[in-house]
Amino acid sequence: MDNTNLRRDALTAAITLVCGLLLIGLGLTGVWGGQTALVRLTDDERWWFALPLAVSCVVLVFKRRAPVTTLLIGVIALAVDLLLGGSIAMLLPFFDLLYTAALIVSPRVRRVLWIVAGVFVALPVIYRLANTGDLEITVLTGLQQAAIFIAPLWWAMDVRRKTELAEVAAARADAVERLSLASRQQAIRQERDSLARDLHDVVASHLSAIALHSGGALATPPAEAKDRAALTQVRRSALESMEDMRTMIALLRNPDVEPGGDDQSSAMDGSPHDDDTAVPRLTHLQPLVDQARANGLTVTVDNQLAHLPGGRVSAATELAGYRIVQEALTNAAKHAPRSQVSVQVIPDHDPAGTGITIRNTLSTEAGTDSPSGLGLGLISMRERAAAIGGQVTAGATAHHWTVAAILPLTSSPATATP
Template sequence: MRSVPKLVESMSASTTSTPTIAARPRPGPPTASRSRGMSMPSSLASGARPVVGRTTDPGPSADPARGDGAAVVHRSADPGDAALCWDGCVRVEDGDAGGARPVAPGSPGRWRAAARSLPQVWRIEDRRNDLFSAVTTFVLGWVLLEVGLVGLVRAPFVVEPAEPWWRVALLGVGCLLILVKRAHPILALLGGVAVMVVDLRWGGSLAVTLVLWDLLYAAALWSGPRARAWLWGVAVTVAVGGSVAAGEAARDVREFVYMGLQLGAVLLVPMWWATNVRTKSELAELAGERADLAAREAEAAARTADLERQRASDLERIAELDRHEAVRAERAAMARDLHDVIASHLSTIAIHSGAALALPPDAAKDRAALEQVRTSAVASLDEMRSMILLLRSEGRRDDGAGAALDAVAAPGRLAGLDALLAAARATTTVVLEDPDGVATGPLPAAADQALFRIAQEAVTNAVKHAPGSPVTVRLSRDGATVALEVRDDGAPGAAPPVDGPLSAGTGLLTMRERADGLGGTFAAGPTAAGGWVVRASVPVAARPSERESA
């Protein structure tokens, strides 16, 4: 490609009309589309200033405006913050202050402006290349005509032109067609064929043959696929048909070969050359697209790897949270069991020992208190042993040790509620109301254990916080729900006042957690008479008789 000249003609300041020019396709991959035309906006047409272009960057010290009012612009690969004039030159937009807005080197706006200007610069360069090609062909053809390379065809239809300069005029028409070969390659080729027919009528010349050769090359390079297919078909048909006709006319195989070589050189060689150039351009474009695709795939793979790493990190954090949650849940369950089992027995021991110490010495009562203390201590040890065995066991075993472990670690059930209440009756009056036979009836293991632990904690709290106050434990069943109520009236009874043991304050929390864990309800609070009531209900399966009646 030829370089852009040093100076570009300035645009007249008195321009009033809006010209329209045809945009030529830029050189490069032949598959690039060609713009139909471009119009100058009216804002540029009115009051336009002269523009002078340069091929080198004068540097940051150059004045943005010249003394003659022309804005200095750059026509290098780094055009700066520029826009395109209607004739394709690069023009700096002048602000109100009369200077060009500076753009930082390497900024996105600077490169976008350069990218926008390149197609127009390429089109201008294409037009200049075509003009140079047309002028060169005309000069070379004129020399060939002056040398006398005419009359290449000997046939009856050949006539001599009236004037010798007619051949020069015909050559000029062909060179004018070269100027439009990029925008309209097929139309230019048809015009070239017409010029060639006239030239053959005058005996033919090498100058017009060069014009046809150039137009054939342009048509094969820049036309569409369908036009190229037709072009190849016509060219091969003409070459073969002309060779056969020449051979038949001369009745000589050598004439057939000579004519075939000539027509092949004139018609097929430029098309083959253009096809080769086009193929290389398409392969280069395809290689670029593949490189872009590979880059995008690599970028996508990198993003996928990042996402996978992030996903693995998220899964690791989720697993860590699950482990923490499992540990927290296990600790909460252990805390409930320790509170309901061990703390209950220890509270009983503290209550009985405190009552014995508060009363006057009495051998019989002291012995009964010691027996109750021992019973609670042994029960506490058994419960502690069962919990230790459960925590140390690695799984269920089918041997005798496993059966013994199950027997020792068996949780409390409502069937043992009488034994629990019997221990409490040593210090206060405890009444059990079970009209529906809930304590002796079948219940789900989880509900049975939860109700027993809630009753155990509620009775222990009543004995601890209201010593001597009568306690009522009531069990009832309504369909698929079992309700438990533990009530005391808060009034001190026959037991002497003692200092209550310290409490961790988690009894209500553990009872609520057990009820909520089964989807039940829990409520606790003072009564109007000054006592305390605990109510809990848990869902259970309905009895078979109730299911049949339903």
């Protein structure tokens, strides 16, 4: 038992004992007119009432540890007090014991207390009514008994209900806080996944091109023209990767900043910056096709979206489709070098959407120094498609590997980030 509660209960018991002794000293004994007394006490003998009072005050100290036991002792002490004629002093510790028991016992024991209290109220009322027939005396007896036995229970019930409401409110606030924390953690996880996906899509294709060209140059005898061509392609891929990283970092730091402006890497490469191709677009796949061809693939394109009016394709679909094609071409260059690749982008008007199919011939030739992947490419494509309400499937047939995507044409539930 908590020492603070023990000290508080001991102080309460001491105060109750002092107040009870004062009431006995004032002569507030024999209050029931001797109707319950078996022993007739004179005024000089009234201090016998202090004995059950003292016992009840002693057990008050332990009321929190054993509420039912202390209440039973209190009932016995009350019965002894009634046999002596009854005193107001004895009601003080009895109220406290009954209230504490009703406050902290289990619901089952609490129901028993209400039943017993009801019996203690009903029996005297019935006895009065049967023996006197006086309605006024009967009502006064019922009120008296209710004040003794029902009032402490009612008070405890009210306090317990308020305590339970406070506990429910605290639990609800805690649940709301946990839900808010879970939502923040989920948002962080989604943002981390989005950043990982974008980083993979933006940089992986360029790094794969660098690995392919540098590995090809190292795997063959030195040749100045071939080696310079490989170095030129490596440098171009590195600069493009730097440009994509710069654009992505700029958007992450300040989403309101439009990509463009002076470009240091483009200036280094000596090529002007094209605003039309700065933002990845499914309707403009030529940069991807050029990169794939430079990586040794033979690529044919049938992009029917390129002929649609501007604004017909949503920005989210433009970006997601572009990244899916980019990842498919990168995988083809890594796992099926010098293969034949066909890219088809065909709008499907029922439902309003677009189909993307990238099919490459299978090859038994391994990519030169091609790093083994983690399987994130297909995951990234599927996540991008699912984010805007589309889907991606991929698989191999006897002679081809096919990636097929269905994307909404003009609407998307989420906004993608390049």
